[in-house]
Amino acid sequence: MAVVTLWLVTLVVFFAMRLLPGDPLIIFMGESVQSGNMTTEQLAKLRVEYGLDKPLVVQYLTWIAGLVHGNLGTSIHYHEDVGKLMAERFPITLHLGLLAFLIEATLGVLLGLVAAVRRGTWVDVAATTFANIGVCVPVFWLGLLLTYFFGLRLGLLPIAGYTSPFDDFWMSTKQIIMPVVCLAIGSMSFTARQMRSSMLEVVRQDYIRTAWSKGLRERTIILRHALKPSLIPVITVLGISAAMVLGGSVLVETVFAIPGVGRLLVSSIFAQDYVVIQSGTFVIATIIILLNLIVDISYGWIDPRIRYS
């Protein structure tokens, strides 16, 4: 089924790109033609080179055939293989996204858990308020606030850029703190809200009452009996948050000038580099579909009542 969805994704991406007003090459090359660097003949030659003179179906099939062979096409703007462009930038987005996701998932679940267990106390009020505000914060604005206070006013953290942790771990960590916080906060609040409500649902169940009446300690009840069932709806939310983190990386990478996949996509949009946009969005969609598949499988693992045939 995932394969069918993947195929539909290629259709969406490809035909959305072809809705571009006019010829994808014209807009980019048009400037060169005007400035006299390129003649109309050369433009026509380029069009043949990129296969844009062929019918749509042929273009589509060529693209798909390339994808199957792991060839994502050649960027118009960078004159480089898109696969290579993505491979250079993907580890950066992965570093950022993975860190954000791990922090988001851990803190979100913890926050929701504590809020539910201490329901009605100031801990709950504080956690719920934090989560309610956290889902509303525009990522890019939070980035600006952090830049202003920690970067410019206090001078504690560098305001932009990225360094590989293998080159300079300390610098890399300093640079990545603010982006990770921005990326994590929205989905963390989202996870915390879901965790709180599903935990409250679970502690009302009869088997939790039984556990209490057996005289078990609170810690045992929460961690051994209530945690696992209350995580089931949270896993769905975690799947969505992973997608949110990937989508948010577009904004965060722009704010902090991090040369990742999101930044590549945005600059390709401005450069009208349709090859990169087309293959880039396809790759990201593939990742999301795989994530959803993992979420579906982990249901069966965490809840044995669910079995797939």
Next chain:
Amino acid sequence: MSQERLTGPAAIADISEIPPVVSEWSRFQRVFFQRKLVMFGLAVLLVVVFCAAFAHWLAPYDPYRGNMADSLVQPCWKYLLGTDIQGRDTLSRMIYGCRTVLMVGFITVTVAAIIGIPLGLMAGFFGGISNMIIMRAMDALMGFPFLLLALLLSAVLGGGIQNVIIALSIALVPGYARVMHGLTLSIKENDYILAERAMGASSRRTMFGHVLPNALAPMIVLATAQLGILILAEAGLSYLGIGIKPPGAAWGSMVADGYQYLLSNPVLSFAPGLAIMVVVFAFFMVGDGLRDALDPRLRGLL
């Protein structure tokens, strides 16, 4: 009322377990209007609507044409929130920005609902091949992160408020279709639908006359919550420069424009961003209030 109840079969049950009989409207009033946060949200939204409606005489200055002599003024009595590089008053631009927010939010949600709800309804009601085609297509759209799909579509369509609305609507459709699909599947199993069919009602009559009205409350709740998400997405697009085109007043692009002057004039970026956050918060709170007030499962509990 409770006296009558004691003589019925309900007398067998513990009285404290019987929910008191309250009319739907008074329960709505109690749950919705008596919460401080919901009321706060509602008040914020009223202010935004008011600002949008009367922007032309609320705004102290022209939001599009500034006074170059007063470029980058710090907040003062003349310009409460200061001015940008072109000497345009930040407060006036924010007041006009209310129009953008409301327009994008409400039109997008309506368009997405008009397309998404019938799709989900048909997929759930007819099942079989139409279900497969529609829901597969929705899955394909769901494969993209919401912001990325909106980004792709607005990149394709080019910026401007109209294209942002189209892009966001398309990105939102699968959400509606999915929820409506699930609701239809469960509503379809009710006896009153069976009765309706047995009386020979057409599919269309059953779908739009009976299934849809019963799904309306959850759909309204969904729409309210999505208004918040939409405003965040529109702000994000405008921040990237792919959304509302200058000189249009959008809060997201105002934050982006202020970035260059962050150290000298932080208010330029801070104020519009805060406005986005407060409005999104308001929509979420009102959404939560509506959810609790309209959810029949919470009857008697709230």
